[in-house]
Each structure stands twice: as C-alpha cells, then as structure tokens.
Amino acid sequence: MERAEHSPTDKTAFQALQAQWDLISQFEAVFKSILEPDVDFVRDSIDRCLEKIAAFEPNVSVIGQVKAGKSTLLNAMLGKPDFLPVDVNPWTSVITGLHFNSRRRPPRTRALFRFFDQYEWDRLIETGGKLGEMANRAGFSQEADEVRRQVLEMREMTQARLGADFQRLLGQSHAFAEFDQNLINSYICYGDPDDLRQGGQDGFYADLTKSADLYIDNPDFPNNLCFRDTPGVNDTFMMREQTTLNAISESRACIVVLSAHQALSTMDMALLRIICAIDAREVVIFVNRMDELGNPTAEEAKLRASITKTLERFGLGAGIEILFGSGYWAQMAQSAAPQNMAPASLSALQHWAEMHQMPMTSPEDIRRAATEASGLHHLLRAVASRIADGPGARMVEELRAEARNIVSMMETVQTIAGESPQDHDVAGIKQRLFRIKETALSRHQQNVQQTREDLENRLRRAQEAFVESALSALSAHVAAYGEAETWEHEPMSLRMSMRSAYLSACKSLDRKAQALLDEAAAAVQDVMDVDLAVVGVDLPDEQIFFPVIRPPSSLSATLSLDLNRAWWQRFWKFGAEARLRKKYADVILAETDPLIAQLLEQHFDPRSREVLEVIEDYLDDRTRYVHAILDQKQGPTKRARDVA
Amino acid sequence: MTQMKRKPRLLVAGEFSAGKTQLINGLLGANVLPSNVTATALPPVWISADHMGDRRVGLDGTSEPLRDLRNVALEGTLCCEMQMQAPILDYVDLIDTPGNSDPNIDATSWMRMLDCADMVIWCSNAVQAWRQSEKAVWQAMPPRLRRNATLVVTHADRLHDSQSADRLMRRVLRETDPFFDHHILASLLVETDLDFVANHVVTLAGQVACTGADLLSAAPQQMRPSQQGPNPTPRRVARPIRVGSSPAAEPTAQNVVPLFDGASAKSRAEAIWAELVKNAPPNSPEEWQAMMAEFMRAVDGELEPAAATPARHLGAK
Known part of the structure; x- marks a missing residue:
C-alpha cells in the first residue's frame, strides 16, 4: 500500500549526506x-578515482x-x-x-x-558440521546432535x-524487473513449516537464497x-548467525536494535562487543518497542542510565549514541487511521505526548505525536x-x-612543454626509475614477511596466555567452590588480544610502507x-591513503562459544580437576588454532596485497609523471628519433 | 523411614524481564516483590508460609534478619527468605530468581537455587519467545527438573491478535515440545489467566508432593484472591490443560517425578489417581482440591512415602 503522503522520512535527515554526494559528483x-x-x-x-566513486555505496546494517x-x-x-x-x-x-537510488543497479533489475x-x-x-564438531570435541554430544539434526533437516526439506x-x-540467481510482496516473501523469510507443507509460498526458496538485493528509487x-x-x-x-556476523564486518555503520x-x-553485549571491533563511532543503539512500556518517558531515562552503566562496565x-523509539508507532503514524493502534501502545503514546506537551485530540494530533515519538x-x-563524518568525509x-x-x-608537464628541449640519457633514467620501484x-x-612472523608469534603468545589464565582461574575456582559449582571463562579477552595483535600488525605494515614510499619518492x-635537471619542480606530495583496516571478522566466529555459556557451565560439573585441565586446554587450543591460521591467511595476507597495490599505484603514477616530463623535455624531434 | 514434611518448591526462572516477578506477585495476589523494566538486581527470594520470619541467607550458611529486600548485597547472598500467608502458599513455596542473561548478574546466583527446587516454571516473553540463549540454559537443567516442567509464555497481551498468538504458540510447541510437558500462554494482567496458572501450579504440587496430608488440611475457596471471582477458564491456552484433568490423569514415566519408592508403589499411586479421575473429573478449584485430598488420603493409607528430595538446609527451620 502506498501511503507516501504520510511518509515519516524527514527529508532534512539526509541533507548533509546528500550535500556530500553532490560534491563527489562534481569531482x-x-x-x-x-x-x-x-x-x-x-x-x-x-x-582509478572514477572506479572508486562508482564503487562507493555506504552500507548500514540493521542487526539485533x-x-x-x-x-x-x-x-x-x-x-x-x-x-x-x-x-x-x-x-x-x-x-x-x-539499495536506494543506486547507480550500480543491474539493467532492468529491481530485485536480485x-x-x-x-x-x-x-x-x-x-x-x-563444524559447530557440531566443536560441540563433540568438548563432550557435548547433545548439542552436536542438535546442530547435525538442524543442518540435515534443512537440507532434506529444501x-x-x-x-x-x-x-x-x-x-543461479533470479532477477526481476518488478517485485511485489509475495515475490519477496518466497525468498527472504523462513516460512512456516506447516504452511509450506500445504503449498504455501512464503519461504519457498529461503534456505537456498544467499543474498537478496532490492533496488529502490526514492527521492526522500x-x-x-x-x-x-x-x-x-x-x-x-x-x-544463520554466522551469515549475519559476516555482514557486520562489511558494513560502514550499524544500527543495533x-x-x-x-x-x-x-x-x-556479546554482539556489541564484536561490532565495536569495527568502530564505536559508527554504532547507533536503537531501543525499539518503547510503545510496549507503560510510561515510555520515565522508562527511557531508567533504560538510558542502565544501558550506559552496563556499556561502561x-x-x-564512549561514542555510542543511544536512541529510543518504536517502529510500530512510526508504522501507525503512516496508516490511514493512527488512532486505531493497539490500546496499550496508544496509552503509552498518551503518556509520551503528555510529557512532551503535544496534543492528542484529533487523529492528526496522534499522527504527529506517533511520528515524533x-x-x-x-x-x-x-x-x-555517521556516514557523512566517517566514510563520506574520507572519500x-x-x-x-x-x-x-x-x-x-x-x-x-605543461610548463615544461613550453621550455626548450634538452638531451637526456632516456634509457638510463628509465632504468633508474625501474630500479626504485623494484627496490x-x-x-x-x-616487511610483509617480518610483520607476518611477528604477528604469528604474538598470536601464539596470546593463545598461551589465555590457556594459562583460564587454567589458573579454574584452579582458583575449584579451590574456592569445589567442582560442583559452575564456572565459565570469558573468551572475550582472547579475542580482544588477537584483534589488537592483528590491527597493530596492519598499522605497522602501513607505517613501513609509508616509510619506503617516502624514500622512493626522495x-x-x-x-x-x-x-632531468628540472629546477623547482617537486613531486606531488599529497597524503597517501592506505585502505581502511577492517577488523578481522573471523574472530566473531567464536560468538557461538559466548552464547553457549551453558556448555561451559556444564563442563565443570563432572570429573576431576587434572582431567578437566587437560581437556579444557585441548578444547581451547583446538578452537583457537584455526583462528590464528584464518587471521594470517584470510586477513593479513590480503591486507598485505592491498598495501602492495597502493605502493605500485603510487610508484607507477610517479614513474609515468617523470616519463611525461622527460618526453616534454626531449622535444618533438628527439621524441621521434627515440621512437625510431 | 524418616521423612521431611514440607511443601513442594516451585522455582520460577527465565531471562530478565520475562515476567517472573510479575507472575509471582500475581500468584500471591499482592505486590510482594518489586519489578522493573531494567534488570531487577534482587537475589533469589524464597517465599513460604513456613519460614520463620524474613531473613537473608548467606553463601556461608549464616543468616540474619532481612530489613529491606531492595538493599540486599548480591555478593555473598544465597537467597532471601520471606514468610507470608497467601492461598497459593498453602500448596507450594515459591522461589523467585534473578533474570538469566542479565550482563550484570552472575548466572550462578540463581543456578544455586536449583538444588532446592522440586519443579520449575520457565517464563518466556511472548514478543521474543524462546531464543537460543534460553534453550541453552534449559538444556543444562538437571534432568530431575526438566521433568514436569512448564513453559509459561508471558505478556500475551502484547500480541496484537489471536492469529499471532496461534502462530507463535505453534512454533513454540514445535521447538520446545521435547523440553516441557506443559505450555501456557498467559497475560499477567488478566485475572483468569493468573487463576489458570495458579491452578496449574497446584496440580503440579500434587504430583511432586513429598508428603501430602498436611498440604490440604485447609482448602481455601480460591487459589488466589481475585476481584472477578473463581472462574478459572484460561483466556488463551496453547495446549489446553483442563483443570485437574490431563496432567495428572495420565501420568507417564516421563512426566512424573517419582512420588514413592519403587515402581510398584508408583504405579499403585497412578492407579488410585486414575480411578478417582475416571469417576468424576474435577472441573472447579473446589472439586479439584477435594479430589487431591481424597487422593492423598488414599495414598497415605496404602503406601509408604519416599524420603523427600535431599535439599540443602538454609539455616535453622
């Protein structure tokens, strides 16, 4: 149903972003x-610049x-x-x-x-199966069976x-020039097993669908x-969780609902801690469903205080903005009769309007209050x-x-073109430039080799330290409470130290690249x-931009460990300490070895290739530049002779 | 055989803000416990008609008089005992637990209370019902408590229509059927729903009763005080649990905690119950209580009750 006249989208919300886009278009x-x-x-x-502009599409992931x-x-x-x-x-x-007003929309495609x-x-x-294996290794055959069952059931049903x-x-992929609700529903929602068995279409392709892209042109x-x-x-x-977590690392901003x-x-909290590995400034927390609380304004203050306190703890x-509201209110504000909202939500809105001194008499009053609330x-x-200040500004x-x-x-080059031609050792100069690049x-x-070795050592040390601290914490716990009490050790510290090892390795590589480029430039x-004996001509010395270092998404793979706290809790309920120690150490090592390999192979190696590309581009630009100057200085006749 | 005469203890658990405290207040018919939209930083609270006053019990086994529930340090506290009179407390003790999955409260705080409990109600909020974090905790429950367990999907009033309620409960049943014997969808704002849960609790109490006779000495007119009078028809129920019929009428090895020593004694108890129910299925709280009393008398006469589940002593009784 089109209800554009009641669109809650405030056009001014995007003004800064649109202004930035206008600037980029001018470039x-x-x-x-x-x-x-x-x-x-x-x-x-x-x-290269045009490609960069064409590929620029900031992503905002809505997660929760x-x-x-x-x-x-x-x-x-x-x-x-x-x-x-x-x-x-x-x-x-x-x-x-x-995708809003996308310039990368495939031809004749609205849904892909x-x-x-x-x-x-x-x-x-x-x-x-891997999740299952992990469970099995830790001795949780029940969970292992559960995961296996889920996977097999999905495969068989599909x-x-x-x-x-x-x-x-x-x-394959399915592309459509137009789409409607039923079409979308057959791809992107789970579907109800009972409905599906009776020929329902919702969720028909869902298990097989990897991604969905909808292209929407909307002037707002x-x-x-x-x-x-x-x-x-x-x-x-x-x-499904893993899919969602992978999406986080590709996003420029996140709304955590x-x-x-x-x-x-x-x-x-587990989710936020993983997301904040990106950049806290790019995270907004939206506390939704405020319409379900009796007195939203009063509760908002309490919730804000409690959330802030917990985050700090x-x-x-720092830097995470916390906002409050309700998608349901917004939805009702757009409907033909906002006064028909669920009684509890309406009463909550009344409370809200009272506190914000907004009238609630006519349906239009209710619409305005609901929009605002x-x-x-x-x-x-x-x-x-956040997008304008972050990726937009950088672009x-x-x-x-x-x-x-x-x-x-x-x-x-133009200035030199006007000067009188000179003779140069062209081959020698080109040879020198070539050597500079080779060096x-x-x-x-x-640098890559050295940094990679250092990183691997640091990751191993982090792993050892984690095993050590986990085991000594275990001993202390057993000593204090006995084996009957449950116990858990937070895998977060390991993740954080691995992450910071990775990030500092990347930064170190960037610094070394910057240093060698400075030398090459000299x-x-x-x-x-x-x-060339050109006097007073300097190389352009604008800042070199290395690609943004993305946090390693592999580390979020351990979220399932965080979530299945009960696994760990049960772990301690049985067995003697010595056996536990050995078993626990084995589990941690088996769990973290692949992480180290992934960090090196799937994150550090591609990163070093990205940096290599920057170095090559930079030096190629300068080489072409010197060649162009050389061409101009040789003059037209000399150039022709050289070619011959 | 020595036996410990006591009432069954019902532990109410679930994630924070799932309505545990509201449910307990509703069962008691009075706002005994403070509840809040943010996590309630209360220690476990054990409410019983048989406690000797209100006390704070420490992890070290010491206890002291309880002044204000809201100002109890969580650290070092096992639980708070509160003594009060309420119709439901004639049948069971209620144990309120701090919400699971609250980042500021250690989960061990409520898990310690599992040893004391005879049965569990797990509360799950209708708007985000039954998630992996709940399932993971439930799978770690001692098998003893997973038997005869009840899943109460709370805040039914937040669902916008009955179709939503049906769809929700169909999924919840699909996913939790192996874990719970009873599923109830209830609004904690609706008197009849609370009555229904109260009746259900009394039914369960009968099934796990350690010693029965003294439980039913004073049968009240209603399970809980109510403005609307005794009319325990559920407003919305996923799996209909007619008062006093199905759960106890068809006991099976899976869903009944052994009442008596030995298989023969147990099957004899089942037979007695089946006989009673067959003749006249109870359909009001009064009839239900009367029948329970009759059952207990029959059982007391015929069978030697087993020793109660060993429970940790909390200070002097």
Whole structure:
C-alpha cells in the first residue's frame, strides 16, 4: 500500500549526506572532463578515482536479536508497512540489501536473489558440521546432535521442496524487473513449516537464497545508500548467525536494535562487543518497542542510565549514541487511521505526548505525536551524520588529494612543454626509475614477511596466555567452590588480544610502507633534480591513503562459544580437576588454532596485497609523471628519433 | 523411614524481564516483590508460609534478619527468605530468581537455587519467545527438573491478535515440545489467566508432593484472591490443560517425578489417581482440591512415602 503522503522520512535527515554526494559528483565530472588524449600519463590515476566513486555505496546494517523489530523499523523508514515480511515468529532469513537510488543497479533489475552455489551450499552444511564438531570435541554430544539434526533437516526439506530444481538452482540467481510482496516473501523469510507443507509460498526458496538485493528509487533518500536487514541473532536455528556476523564486518555503520522490555541482555553485549571491533563511532543503539512500556518517558531515562552503566562496565560506551523509539508507532503514524493502534501502545503514546506537551485530540494530533515519538527522524539523522563524518568525509578527502596530485602533475608537464628541449640519457633514467620501484617492492616483501612472523608469534603468545589464565582461574575456582559449582571463562579477552595483535600488525605494515614510499619518492625527486635537471619542480606530495583496516571478522566466529555459556557451565560439573585441565586446554587450543591460521591467511595476507597495490599505484603514477616530463623535455624531434 | 514434611518448591526462572516477578506477585495476589523494566538486581527470594520470619541467607550458611529486600548485597547472598500467608502458599513455596542473561548478574546466583527446587516454571516473553540463549540454559537443567516442567509464555497481551498468538504458540510447541510437558500462554494482567496458572501450579504440587496430608488440611475457596471471582477458564491456552484433568490423569514415566519408592508403589499411586479421575473429573478449584485430598488420603493409607528430595538446609527451620 502506498501511503507516501504520510511518509515519516524527514527529508532534512539526509541533507548533509546528500550535500556530500553532490560534491563527489562534481569531482566525478571534473575527472571525466580531463580525460583528454594528451594527458595520457594521468589516465590511470583518473580511472582509478572514477572506479572508486562508482564503487562507493555506504552500507548500514540493521542487526539485533530475533524479534527486536528490525524489519518493522526498516519498513517504517521506507513508509511501506508491508514491504519486508514481518511475523510474530523469527522471520527474516536472508541478508537483504535495500539499495536506494543506486547507480550500480543491474539493467532492468529491481530485485536480485542469489542462490548458494554447490561449493557454498556444501560449506554451509559443513559449517553446521563444524559447530557440531566443536560441540563433540568438548563432550557435548547433545548439542552436536542438535546442530547435525538442524543442518540435515534443512537440507532434506529444501531438497524435497525444490525437487529436481534444486541442483539446477545452485549457483543461479533470479532477477526481476518488478517485485511485489509475495515475490519477496518466497525468498527472504523462513516460512512456516506447516504452511509450506500445504503449498504455501512464503519461504519457498529461503534456505537456498544467499543474498537478496532490492533496488529502490526514492527521492526522500540520498543516492547510493544501502540499508541491510539481517536475520536476528540468538535464533534457535544456529547456522544463520554466522551469515549475519559476516555482514557486520562489511558494513560502514550499524544500527543495533534492542527490544525495550529486555534492553541489553548478555546476548546483546556479546554482539556489541564484536561490532565495536569495527568502530564505536559508527554504532547507533536503537531501543525499539518503547510503545510496549507503560510510561515510555520515565522508562527511557531508567533504560538510558542502565544501558550506559552496563556499556561502561564492559569498556564500551564512549561514542555510542543511544536512541529510543518504536517502529510500530512510526508504522501507525503512516496508516490511514493512527488512532486505531493497539490500546496499550496508544496509552503509552498518551503518556509520551503528555510529557512532551503535544496534543492528542484529533487523529492528526496522534499522527504527529506517533511520528515524533517513533524516534525515526533521530535515528536517520544519526545514521546519516555517521556516514557523512566517517566514510563520506574520507572519500571526499581521498578524491581531493588525488585531484590535487593530478592537477599539479598536469601543470608541471605543461610548463615544461613550453621550455626548450634538452638531451637526456632516456634509457638510463628509465632504468633508474625501474630500479626504485623494484627496490620498494622487494622491501615491502621483506616487511610483509617480518610483520607476518611477528604477528604469528604474538598470536601464539596470546593463545598461551589465555590457556594459562583460564587454567589458573579454574584452579582458583575449584579451590574456592569445589567442582560442583559452575564456572565459565570469558573468551572475550582472547579475542580482544588477537584483534589488537592483528590491527597493530596492519598499522605497522602501513607505517613501513609509508616509510619506503617516502624514500622512493626522495629517490624519484633525486632523478628529477639531477638527471632531468628540472629546477623547482617537486613531486606531488599529497597524503597517501592506505585502505581502511577492517577488523578481522573471523574472530566473531567464536560468538557461538559466548552464547553457549551453558556448555561451559556444564563442563565443570563432572570429573576431576587434572582431567578437566587437560581437556579444557585441548578444547581451547583446538578452537583457537584455526583462528590464528584464518587471521594470517584470510586477513593479513590480503591486507598485505592491498598495501602492495597502493605502493605500485603510487610508484607507477610517479614513474609515468617523470616519463611525461622527460618526453616534454626531449622535444618533438628527439621524441621521434627515440621512437625510431 | 524418616521423612521431611514440607511443601513442594516451585522455582520460577527465565531471562530478565520475562515476567517472573510479575507472575509471582500475581500468584500471591499482592505486590510482594518489586519489578522493573531494567534488570531487577534482587537475589533469589524464597517465599513460604513456613519460614520463620524474613531473613537473608548467606553463601556461608549464616543468616540474619532481612530489613529491606531492595538493599540486599548480591555478593555473598544465597537467597532471601520471606514468610507470608497467601492461598497459593498453602500448596507450594515459591522461589523467585534473578533474570538469566542479565550482563550484570552472575548466572550462578540463581543456578544455586536449583538444588532446592522440586519443579520449575520457565517464563518466556511472548514478543521474543524462546531464543537460543534460553534453550541453552534449559538444556543444562538437571534432568530431575526438566521433568514436569512448564513453559509459561508471558505478556500475551502484547500480541496484537489471536492469529499471532496461534502462530507463535505453534512454533513454540514445535521447538520446545521435547523440553516441557506443559505450555501456557498467559497475560499477567488478566485475572483468569493468573487463576489458570495458579491452578496449574497446584496440580503440579500434587504430583511432586513429598508428603501430602498436611498440604490440604485447609482448602481455601480460591487459589488466589481475585476481584472477578473463581472462574478459572484460561483466556488463551496453547495446549489446553483442563483443570485437574490431563496432567495428572495420565501420568507417564516421563512426566512424573517419582512420588514413592519403587515402581510398584508408583504405579499403585497412578492407579488410585486414575480411578478417582475416571469417576468424576474435577472441573472447579473446589472439586479439584477435594479430589487431591481424597487422593492423598488414599495414598497415605496404602503406601509408604519416599524420603523427600535431599535439599540443602538454609539455616535453622
């Protein structure tokens, strides 16, 4: 149902973001305009900038526990109450990207659903198996069976439902030029097993769907912004969780949705601590379902105090904005008759309106109060400003630096073109430039090797320290309480020390790269000063931007460990201490060895290749620049002779 | 054989804000315990008609008079005992527990109380019912308490329509059937729902009663004080539990905690009960209580009761 006239989206919320986009578009226009044939030496730099702009689509992930109201909130934001499927049971099964005014929309496509391929499907089944293996190793055969059962049941149901199509669909995608609610529902919600058995379509493809992308053109939203709805964590169907956690590391900002009646449980804390590995400034907490509390204004103050206190106690908090509201209120504010909202929600709104001195007499009054109390404007504004200040600002900065470099190089080359030609040892100069690059690359190679070794050592030490502290804490506990009492050891400290080892290795590699580039730049400058004898011409010296260091998402793989506290608790109930020590140490080692391998192979190695790319681009730009100067200084006749 | 004469103890557990305290207040018919939207930092509270006054019991086994429940240090406290009179307390002791999954309260605080309990009600909030964190805790419950357990899905009033309630309870049943014998969807704001839970609790109490005769000496007119009069028809119930019929009428090895020593004694007790129910299924609290009393008398006469589940002594009784 279209109810655009009651859209709760405050256009001003996105103003800052839109202004930034206008600026980026201007850069794009300028870059395109200087793509002329006679400035070949900057073509690669410009192409790189244009690619960067084309790929820029900040992501906001909406995450939280099952039934926190994530989909309802996004629907309210869109002003379409039935857009994303919502149910009284956990429902969202697939990470669903809502791409607003996207320039990367595939042709004639509004909805794109990708299916797992054979390899991914096997791996998904296996991931469930891994969780099962872990449980088995720790001696929790019940949980191991449970995970195996869930995985097999899903596979059997999906294969039975899809029949012969199953094999054919693997690795495929479905694209649609238009979509409606029923179409979406067959891909991105769980579906009710009873309904599905009776031929229901909701959730028909859900288990096989890897991702969903919906493209929406809406003038109320800025260009190239993507919101992602995610399956809730703490679902009894445990495998989906990993998918959601992987999405976090790819996001530029996160809205963590809490449910007002149980704001900030241990589960939410575990989630927040993983997300805050990204950057606390990019996290907004939205306490949803405030309409379910009797006196929302009074409770808000209490909730804020309690959440802040808890966050602080766990060393988070700084920079996390906490907002309050209700997707349901926003949804009712958009409906034809907001006065028809559920009586308890209406009475809560009355309380709220009274405290905020807003009238509640006419339906329009109720609409205004519900819009305001929904907290949606504040949320959108907070998200928009985080993107504008974070990735947006950085993008503008990078483009500005690139533009300055390009313009200054072009100006220099042009100036030199006007001067009288000179003879140079062209081959010798090119050889020198080539050597400078070779030296830089081989030094980077050494740096990578050294840093990688240091990182591995540090990770091993962190692992040893964790085992040590866990075991001594265990001994102390057994001494104090005996073996009957339950006990748990927080895996968070291990995760934090591994994370900081990884991040500091990345930073160290960046620093070393910066140093070798400085040296290379000085060498190139020397070629210009001595061999080319150009006086007063400097290399462009804008800041070098290394790609943002993303936190290692592999570490979140241990969330299942945090969640299954009961596993650990039960662990201590049986057996003698010596046997426990050995068993526990084995479990930790088996659990953390793959983490170390992943950090090195899936995070550090790709990172070192990214840095390598920056180094190569930088030196290639300078080499082309010197070549261009050299060309100009040789003059047209000399150039022709050299070619011959 | 020596026996400890005491009432069965019902532990009310669940995540924080799942409505545990509200349920207990509702069963008592009075706001005895403070409840809050933020986590309630109370130690476990053991409410009984048989306690000798209100006391704080320390982990070291010492106890002292309890002044204000709200100002009890959680550290070093095992639980608080409160003595009071309420119809439901003629049948059971109630143990309120701090919410599980509260990041500021150590889970061991309520888990210690498991040793004292004879049966458990697990509360789960209808708007976020039955999540992995609940399941994980429940799977770690001692098997003794997983038998005869009740899942109460609370805050039914927050569901917007009966269709939602049906869908929700269908899923909850699907997922929790192996874990709970009884499933109840209840609004803690509705008198008849509370009456229903109260009746259910009394039924359970009968099943796990350690010694029966003294429990039923004074049968009150109602399980709990109510403005609406005694009319315990449930408003919404997922698995209908007609008062005094199904749960006790069809005891099986899985869902009944052994009342008596030896298999023959147990099956004899079952036979007595089945006979009673067959003749005249009770359908009001009064009839139900009368029948319980008759059952207990029959059982007392015929069988030697087993020793009670060994429970940790909390100070002098």
